[in-house]
Amino acid sequence: MAVANSSPVNPMVFFDDSIGGQEVGHMKTELFADIVPKTAENFRQFYTEFRKDGVPISYEGSTFHRVIKDFMIQGGDFVNGDDDNFKLRYSAPGLLSMTNSGPSTNGCQLFITCSECDWLDGKLMVFGKIIDGLLVMRKIENVPTGPNNKTKLPLVISQCGEI
16 A cells, blocks of 8 residues: 555644754654554654653654664654554655564654655555655754764754644
């Protein structure tokens, strides 16, 4: 299945981003709860701050720590969870996916595609897409990097939440 069409039942979430302490904008994303419900809900919770063992957990204040131009922006790092399915394809920039190291190892570390990445089809799961904010994504994609594609400037999710 190519990128899913927007659905009014899917949650919308956002993050505001800063590069080197300067706010660069707002990325609004749709989570594909109608296709990958467990993963979309897992990700939605990280946007809205939930508690695990009494400790608040959120993407707010976390970083995008790795950028590979023309491929992806990677960030977040909290817990592992269950898989959903691999129906959606990496057919466009701005798709959201959780990194993993095999079956049932999805957590909260995510990446955003910067181009079509069809070699990932069936390997990693698409769970959302940027609806508004591709220009912000491009600004982040162009931040200078060093060894291992680690960003030279801090890329911080300054605010996040559900719309």
